[in-house]
Amino acid sequence: MKEKQSIASKLYLVIFLLSLILLFYNIPLGCLGVLLCGICFWRDSQEEKQSNLRLQKAIETIYGDIDRLNQERMYELPIALVIVNEDGQICWYNQYFDRNFKKKDTAANFFGKKIQEELGIDLETLLREKEQEFNHKDTDYTIVSNSFSDGDETLILLHFFDVTIQKKQQEIYKENEPVFCYILIDNYDDIIEQLPSHERSAVLSQIDLKINEWAKTVGAVIIQYENDHYLMIFEKEKLRAMEEERFRILDEIRETETEEKSQVTLSIGIGVSDEPLAIREADELSHAALDIALARGGDQAVVRQDEKMAFYGGTTEATEKRTKVKARVKAHGLRELIRESDNVLIMGHQTPDMDCLGAAVGLLGACKALNKTGKIVIKEINYSIKELFQYLMENDEYRESFIKPKEAEDYITPNTLLIIVDTQNANYLEVPELIEEIEKIVVIDHHRRSGKFIEKTVLNYTEAYASSTCELITELLQYLDEKESMNETEANALMAGMCMDTKMFTFKTGVRTFEAASYLRRKGADTIIAKTMLQDDLATYSTRSEAVRNAKIYFDSIAISQLENESEYAKIIAAQAADELLNIKGINASFILLKSGSGLVISGRSMGEVNVQLILEKMGGGGHLAIAGAQLPDINDLDVGKQMLLDAIEEYMKEREEK
Template sequence: MKKHFKRWNLPESRIYLAIILFFVLILFQFDYWIGGMALALFLVLVLYDWRIIGQRKEEWNSYLENLSEDMDWAAKNAVLSIPMPLVVIGSEGIITWYNPQFRQLMEGKKLLDRSIQEFIPQFPISKLKDEQEGTINELNFNERWYRLLWSTARTDSINPKDKVIYLVYWLDITEDHHIKTLYQAKKVVFAHIVVDNYDEVISHTESIKRPAVLAEIESRIARWAKEINAGWLKHDHEKYLVVMEEQELENTRQKKFQVLDNIRDISLGNKIPVTLSIGVGQGAETPALAFSSALSALELALGRGGDQAVVKQGTKLFFYGGRSQGVEKRTKVKSRVIANALRELIEHSAEVFIMSHEGPDLDSIGASLGIYRCARFAGKNAYIVLDKSNAAVDALIKKLQEKEIYKGLFIRIDDALNRINKDTLLIVVDTHRPSFTESPELLDKAERIVVFDHHRRSAESIDNAILSYLEPFASSASELITEVVQYFDDRIRIEPLEADALLAGITTDTKNFIFKTGVRTYEAASYLRRAGADPTAVRQLFQDDMDTFASRSETVRKAQMIKPGIAISQCPPNTPNAQLVAAQAADSLLNIKGITASIVLCSTAEGIMISGRSLGSINMQVILEKLGGGGHLTMAGTQLDDISMEEARQRVTDAINEYLKEGDS
């Protein structure tokens, strides 16, 4: 090309012409006639040079054009002969061109000037607009899988919609997809199984019938393992390990872990139904991680009260079962160990902060006062973190503020955040969910955390606590703390007002010793009575004003039955102390014949608050967990933000329907 350039473009000719013109002008100095002849000859040379250069420029342009056509032909030939489907579409998804392979893919349909989404609705045209080029890993069409590769090009079209086109290549990856799917289906999954009420079942079964019950438990687990083509091993009298493929786990999940019901149906002389807790680890990269994940899931299943399966899939958790009331199996040995550990932690701390859930109730304040008394007995300053009171605890807090010994008992969140340091012990009571606490920021700053809670373990939990006592079989946090106080030190003496608060906490969560009331509950109440708790004073903490009573009555009156045995209502607009009214109304509805579960909604400045109650046949925790809440089988709650009352009511209805559907399947 360089050779052609030198031959056709002679810029030095202009230099020669300039030199000739110079000499022509000199000739004019000697002879005008000769100079004129020379000038005429010069003009002929200029004309000739202009014509020749123009002609050669045309030849050069023609050469370049022919070269461009040759290159266009090569590019077109490459596109036409590419061995995979290719389609060219405009910015709105209109097909402008496609190759024979794409025509074959589309079974010979007429495609030009029609939207690609008309034939392939799932085609992601919006993704193409967002990026110049890229890959869509998997797209299913006509029972085959494709990986889409695309690039963007610009045209000279006047129409703005046609200025950008996309070249989309379709790479068939069906075989790769099948291999990947098969690999995923064959991955190893571990399931840890525990007969969670083994000791209780054995102790309540006649000795002559125990072998038959134990044999039936093992037989049904073995039968289930055989049905899912799994290997199984009994490695303790109540513990099993099952190894299965992931595809079998999916079948088991679709059947809602039917083995839970099969085991619960055992009736061979056992007075207590047998229940299992199952922990499954799914989707882990290695067998070691899968094994560890399954153990973590089992711990969560046990912490939620048992009789359920928990599948841990990465950071996601899925729950199955958990519909029966757990059997109490706490031991006083554990309470004694926890109390001793707590005392050691308090003694090695500079000061103690006590925090509960946002929106305190009598149970949380009572439990906080029990911890406060332990800290003061150990000679440490202790403070209850509280920004604002509410109608449920106003009467108790007023009594505390009237007594000189409780001066400075409460500390605001901002002050606590400024004072907390590495030597501060933060004790969380009546919740184990960070987002539910009075101040999640305080949790983040604390280096030493202790957790006491009686709620069934949630997927969200405080996972960096140095001491945790989560006991879902306890009636209340106040019951747990009362036991801890007894074993903290034989010489400890709680104040009568503290005993009142603890007894009020137990009374609140048991609904006057009706729900979740066990032997240990009465033992705790008996201890508090001996410590000076006054039932009359406790009763006064529950008294309402006339407005609250009227609002509660109106809420109960407007209740509707949305399903057999399930009532729903909502507090009147602008109800004072709406959250308290909703909880009380939900309790009151259970006193009506034919109602076994109740849900009451109320509107507050923070959002829509929901209180749920049940007599036990409906698991209120499972229902409200679907809405981000938690609690117990018989009592739970949640909060919905940025939503209207009508939308919240519909979401509650949907959650109930989903729960009932799961129970039927």
């Protein structure tokens, strides 16, 4: 059409020019030509306007039909739609919205009512995030908002998409997604070494049969991929039943009889997540859970759900390893790490004790033997390490070996090695910031793993069977292959730490404990010096005696006492009082609740029959079967803390009776 208009315009222009030329020769004819040209041009213009008007009306008619069609379809659309203003007042809604959200037995409509009040929707959040999950009468919706203008007013169109089926499918998938479960026979090597061949086969057959029968009960697929390792795969929904029965396979395996009367135990690791996991990620999470179970001494199942962990079992003390191959391998690894570093920083837990400081001093000897600068990072000298620190200060060699946290920053290089001793919980570190600033981290500890443990390590030597960290350090130094790795002062520091944690070799001692002590004696350690360092002053002894005197017996054999003390030595006194209570006939476990400036602290001790670790883990603490602790920073009332402790003990007793 535009091409026709262009041709006509050119034709009129030619006629108009010819008429102008004709005026020079014949004025009447020229005027007639100009007049005819104007008339024709005007008539075509009018026809074009009429044509445009007809076209515009046709378009408006079409758009009107489309609008009416859209309105009808929106009203009949099987998706709930509603239009509200900025205040949430309902301006329009379709029949699906009316049918699904109108209250029964009422004819009232929604017009003019606020959607926040009618359905409980958080409109402000919805407008900000554009989407919102919503549930109404067991139906799940995803609400999507779109804003538009109607003159001067802004309106919001809300789409209610029914996602109930998708939600149910997701739940079904979550329940049926595969879970990896790693199982390890803890003392397989002992079974092979100690039992005669005919009994060995019988015991291993019993273990294999019990594990496979357990797998059948949960409908799992199980593979024995090494002599002492199993991989079990099952549906996630089965995990709930396993947890409810508290992994009875642990008790069944423990009941396996051998002529040597030694207990057979398992370690189990299971990793799950609230979010969908790739096969590789699920496998890695379960492997990490097994590592945690082993680090805690074995004989237990660890279920790791993202960063949360649940522990089952762990009712027996960790078995002492007869072989020292692991210690030798770790010692060689530590030696190479020290050699390759620029310098070494050594750090323990908050309020360090003699085991912590003794282990750190022992590592100083390793650094000196390898010609590396070693520094111990410590905030302040507390009562527990005061005597040992004064003993070290008598030797000029150690006066420059201790630095404050602020000074540590001056020693950090890209190649600094950080060695953490006597803890693996990131929350209990003397200076937690250092693990973020230093890449190479070594952890050496004898506690069972719990809480927020340090994952980013280049070497981790954790043995829950060991009496003390000093015992582990002594073994490492024996295999360091350096003649001057320990002098007499360092030997005494290690001996003092070992004596403290073993209560002068009367508690949690094994063959390897005495072997380590013998090595220290050969290096010049003197138990009299250690005993002197462990002596208390009269005021401390009196406070401790008061805590013992105020103790009350619960559950026939568990002593609980309360102590309110604001001194810097309060935590040490509480721990000592808990130890002292075990010397009283008939007491199998003891707990001291201490109220100090930082809330409540609980020290737990046991003769072995009661697992104080499992009890205090219920209160956010941890430790060993026989030595454990917990901190309640938000609780300042001793009676409230005591009731919480009694509830945890009662829960533990019920769980033990159910087994």
